[in-house]
């Protein structure tokens with residue numbers, strides 16, 4: 001399956017595992033089908049090649065090799081605290097800087113999450129969390145609304161963490177929001193250390209995502225919107 005993003009670049013989507021469960025009544029699918037929210041996407045441009053595999057119903061197994069060590073560290077937070085199995089491979093023009101690779105990982109991960117959620121039937125939809133990391137305290141609220149929006153309230157005091165440009169945190173989330181079509185609010189309630197602030201953000205994001213993608217049994221497989229679609 002080919003999809004194009006706003007910049008006209010093409011991605012290849014692979015829905016992993018058969019969709020035979022979708023033909024079963026929801027009650028029968030409940031136990032087994034949830035493990036099938038697994039998607040693999042490869043995305044190639046003149047700047048980067050990124051492949052992402054997500055399992056929304058995982059146990060937090062992560063294999064991340066983006067060539068950007070700090071980004072790998074943050075992807076591990078999403079996986080571990082979101083209980084999302086994540087495999088991310090990226091090769092990019094890091095000789096220029098980390099910008100393209102960082103952004104394209106965000107785009108591809110966003111596409112993978114969106115594809116894995118499908119029509120969003122039965123999900124909780126909203127998620128929120130407040131994560132402390134020592135002196136840092138970060139609040140995240142999100143909604144798989146179908147309407148991309150980001151309110152980004154971080155004030156990261158240093159330009160770099162290790163070799164990672166801290167401006168890229170916002171770039172990563174903007175890419176992810178646009179391609180997963182989520183509404184995302186990030187508030188920094190406290191924090192002085194850049195590494196703590198960023199890591200607490202990813203942890204809060206992970207836990208909020210975990211809450212939002214969880215299957216709400218009382219929804220009985222219906223779309224969580226009074227409009228009937230998301």
Ligand SMILES: [Mn+2]
Pocket residue numbers: 073195199
């Ligand atoms: Mn850390």
